[in-house]
Amino acid sequence: MENFIVREDGLYLNDEPFKLLSGAIHYFRIPREQWYRSLYNLKALGFNTVETYTVWNLHEPKEGVFDFSDRLDLKAFIELAQSLGLYVIVRPSPYICAEWEFGGLPAWLLTKENIRLRANDPVFLQAVERYYQELFQILTPLQITHGGPIIMMQIENEYGSYSEDKTYLRQIKALMEKYGADVTLFTADGAWQATLRAGSLLEDKILATGNFGSHAKENFTALKAYQEKLGVKQPLICMEFWDGWFSRWGEPVVKRDQAELLAALREVLTLGAGVNLYMFHGGTNFGFMNGCSARREHDLPQITSYDYGAPLNEAGEPTPTYYAIKELIGEMYPELEQKEPIVEKTIKVSDIKLTGQVDLFTCLDQVSEKYDSQYPQSMEALGSGYGYVLYRTQILRDKLAKERFRVIDARDRLGFYLDGEHVTTQYQEEIGEDIEVKLPNETGRLDILVENMGRVNYGSKLSANTQRKGLGRGVMADLHFILGWQQYVLNFDKLSALDFTGKCIKGRPSFYRYELELVEPGNCYLDLSGFGKGVALVNGHNLGRFWQKGPQLALFVPAEFLKQGKNEIVIFETEGIYQTKLNLVERPIYKHIKEDAQ
Template sequence: MTTFTIQDDFMLDGQPVKLISGALHYFRIVPEYWQDRLEKLKNMGCNCVETYIPWNYHEPKKGQFDFSGRKDVARFVREAQALGLWVILRPTPYICAEWEFGGLPAWLLADDSMRVRSTYQPYLDAIDAYYAELFKVIRPLFFTHGGPVLMCQIENEYGSFGNDKQYLKAIKHLMEKHGCDVPMFTSDGGWREVLDAGTLLNEGVLPTANFGSRTDEQIGALRQFMSDNDIHGPLMCMEFWIGWFNNWGSPLKTRDAKDAADELDAMLRQGSVNIYMFHGGTNPEFYNGCSYHNGMDPQITSYDYAAPLTEWGTEGEKYAAFREVIAKYNPITPVPLSTPITFKSYGELRCENQVSLFNTLSSLAKPIETDIPQPMEKLGQGYGYILYRAHVGKARELAKAKLADCDDRAQVFVNQKLIATQYKETMGSNIPLTLDHPTDNVIDILVENLGRINYGASLVSPHQRKGIKGGFMLDLHFHTGWQQYCLELDNVDQVDFTGDYQEGVPAFYQFTVEIDDPADTFLNLNGWGKGAAFLNGENLGRFWELGPTHYLYIPAPLLKKGKNTIVLFETEGRTGTVSLDDQPRIDQPQEA
């Protein structure tokens, strides 16, 4: 059986080994392509693969666990093992990773006193219950049980959030309680303050650092920290950032391949590395995260990350540059690629059915009635949209109405006519209302959760709740008496296209395409405003006219031979063209 220990070096079967790893998130790639991406990782010269495990992906509703299909992390690890790759797992409850709420489940926020990443007992109890299920799946994959997993992380960049050592010890204890018997590590930024805050001393936990530039300086800070604290172990950059993520309305971020390769060389001269990301993939469904840069700044559906492999798995310019560097430190024995992947255009699609949201609302959700409007989490909803409806009586003019404490983006309708859209700096501003029905005026407020913040101080903010949290004011008073329709849109097959279509309001649009030979393709959208797209009922992710991307990548395994159905949910009342092409559409972003 394999042995792995952490001494002055990583020791594998008694011999020192330099870990050259690449980050590859199984949850951002269809399972049918896991092997292809892992083969390309191995062919670049890596001997190890790293992945996070997102808690909210595996327990989307409290007590409902799923480790099957796209969520079958055990299959992913076994495929890596079959290729002779070692594995680093990061099963920490918080992952960041530009993932919704940093991987924390939305249902935690139903607790008014919830304090994540702390010793708050209900939070630790929730982790305990999750680990009880998770470790049943991953424990047999540890090298101590014949698997390829060499080590596991506790927490993630905790030094950039807190310094509660009792909390870090509690997470370590829970991992050990549920069977973690491989070495553990922490990862933090490469400077003293966060290393002091985020590491566990005298606990046998290896500190590692995260950075993407100034390698000599930042790995030097880790070296000095370890020396000052009498920590013996190898130097490792656990996240060597070779690109970056992207936000709506901003130019795509890139990085020079030679610059990244030179920094990689500098790191490998001094220790081990995990390249973040080797292949980014796609943020599926509504799982994109959100930055906070003086306000909400949600991330796009693509998680390309300017990585060595593109979002759709082809070799980018960094691939060859990194391979050349890695070859100096690790002999490369290529393996043949076993998964045939082709790209194809299927042409422009014609809209066959359309219906406004208001006219199919009852087929998608049953209203929940409360006096005071509730945020999503209080209604058992995690993601997507929520529509609030109130009957406000007779005709009259109101100089002002106001949304009090609402996230993230709201559209206000009076009698199914759009009156205002509020987002960021306009949220909460006064809205003049003309209530023109003689006896029964209806206000609808459609609120979209654009993704919860995944990093920083705002992670614990009450703003992490989505929907209306304060209320809706008519003149100077809060209106009471609301119907709430939870629209996670995991049931678009129930959209009733026999209903009427109205222009200028949120609506569903249906397209079909007959396919004889499924191949990778791109759903290119031109002229559409904002919304989400669904293929055969599966949520492909969000689109937004702001750019910089105007496509959704469709891997062939999501298509089927014969009839395929695409449904767009568009919220701005704007329509355009839809095509399936062999190239993605990427433009300069527009102003928000």
């Protein structure tokens, strides 16, 4: 059986010095069928390790209900890595950041009254323990101490950028050990004193690693200085070497200069440190799993693509950066075996015709679950927490002139409709402003379609107080709250029952169906540049969000989501902007790109 040891002077595998060359691949962001190619291409680079988070909100989508199937089959991913000769670093923290919805925390946590997240809170820790009971049944037998490939596991992620509750950190460590963790444990934080002091457990001799994308000498000097301050000596590891960056709706796509990236990576390696490229293959925020950057007033949701400018692009294809890093590794470590990467072709299909359309109000009962209540309920209380909820009530005319309405504390974006007619759309900065509308009749039907654009994944707003989604406290007519609500939680798993022969009134949120025949499936991108805002599904697979605002104008379609023969594409679009024909294209489409350096 192999052994992996962290000593003061470095990492050792089977008592021989071990140079950590790792790349991040998130199994949950990539179709299972494409794992092999990504892992093989990592090994072909000359690297020896793959790193991944585990993702709580997908593994426990409903409280007490667990899922480790298909692309969530963590055991299969780790065993596949081992079969290719790769070691594995697992980061099973309750919180992962990763530009992922709520940093990986499940939305159902928000139904717990007064819960404090990522803290010494018994309610939170009880939920973590139940998750770990399931998770470590998979992880424990796969540790190197049990004959598996896992060499290290993380206790918490960038905790020094959130809090300094060492009791909490020790409780997470104790839970990991209770359920079988016996490999090297570590923390990962920004490499400066404030974050290391708050987020590491150096005083307990737990390995502290740094996250950064440049200025390696400065960062490692700060890390060593803090080690020396506590009388600890540890090897240097950059657990997240940011080789690119993520992008947000309404901003240019960030693209890192290749020469600057290679110089920064060379600096890390020259210092003799271990490194984990974050990301090696970024993948996709399928469904409603994109995160959101917190700001004081207007939060900034991230786009569906998690391409990240990584060595493998979103579709898993080697980029020029891949080949440049391969050349650098070959130069610095000529003894390492390198191979040619696997490259797959993409496909394109033009003029895919619209075969049916129906507006949401016509088919509402077919695609939703209905809940009645006196006061409007949050998305989490309605058992969903993601996507869209349509809130409906009846209102009375009090004036012959215009009535005044205000929506209070809704998150994140809403469409306001009276008797099926669009009145206004409000986003973060407009919600709470007056909505004036004249009621033509004594009574009217008010519909408010609310979209959760993604919960924050980092920072001070990562709390139960700020991240509940839905209609919030409700809607005021003049000076009073309206009561008596019907709530329709949209369920995109029910689209097979959708009748596309119904009405489709212009300007309403609507479903559009397109059909195409394929001789041979392949990776491609769905061009949505002629649509407004919404989500797209291919054969029932939710590709994620699109928005004419950009920068992303096409969604990645993995070959595995397509099939030989007949295929169905369904677009849910909320702005009344659509096209009668679709195209599958070979490359992503972006509005704006900007050069950036770490």
